[in-house]
Amino acid sequence: MLTSRRQQWFIITKIELQKIWANHLISLTVAAFTALLLIKRGNTWETFSSNALIFLVSVVGLVGFAVISSWVFAREYTDGTFKDLLALPISRSRLFFGKLVAIEIATFIITALASLITLTLGVILFRTSVTTLNVLAWLSKVWHAFGQNLILAYLWPLVAVKTKNTILPAALAFITLIIGIIFASQPLGQFIPWAIPGYTMANSGVPLISHFIILLIGYIGIYGTLFVWKHQDQA
Secondary structure, three states: OOOHHHHHHHHHHHHHHHHHHHOOHHHHHHHHHHHHHHHOOOOOHHHHHHHHHHHHHHHHHHHHHHHHHHHHHHHHHHOOOHHHHHOOOOOHHHHHHHHHHHHHHHHHHHHHHHHHHHHHHHHHHOHHHOOHHHHHHHHHHHHHHHHHHHHHHOOHHHHHHHHOOOHHHHHHHHHHHHHHHHHOOOHHHHHOHHHHHHHHHHOOOOOHHHHHHHHHHHHHHHHHHHHHHHHOOOO
């Protein structure tokens, strides 16, 4: 039997996922990815899969994940429900981590659906070129990039709870998209957080410092948001 704490986490996560789904954040992100992929699909599996990976790393990973992660927290302020949360017999840290798990599940679903759509279209369009080996290699890059983008997305709730809206996080996310595109193919990209996923995709590996930078951003985002969330003025 689940403990009371686990039950609370489960309920919080379930509610947050229902909110994300009801506001079409998952479906719209996947639809945007699919539209981009169909518009710029290329004439070979190599080009098609490369374009899909670029869209997953940049548009979906940098912008889509940022919008979802910031929205989950900012909506409590824009909808005026933050004070209601304080009246619940649940600690703020538990609410925080429940929301975080919901973000992780939502972004995982988006990546899984986008991967499934890519592979399905790839088989239909380029049947003879799609092999188990290149599919596995492509999936390896996708999920590696997913992990990096998810950790980077942890920063945006901090911006959201400080500004109490999604406008600034969304604007900054588009700026990071531009930064990522510009520097992903340059040596400097391995030291710029939002260029590292693209740099990793374009190269066989990255130095240890790149992984440290990604983890540092995630650490600042998680514990910074938790600190603000727990100590923010209730007025």
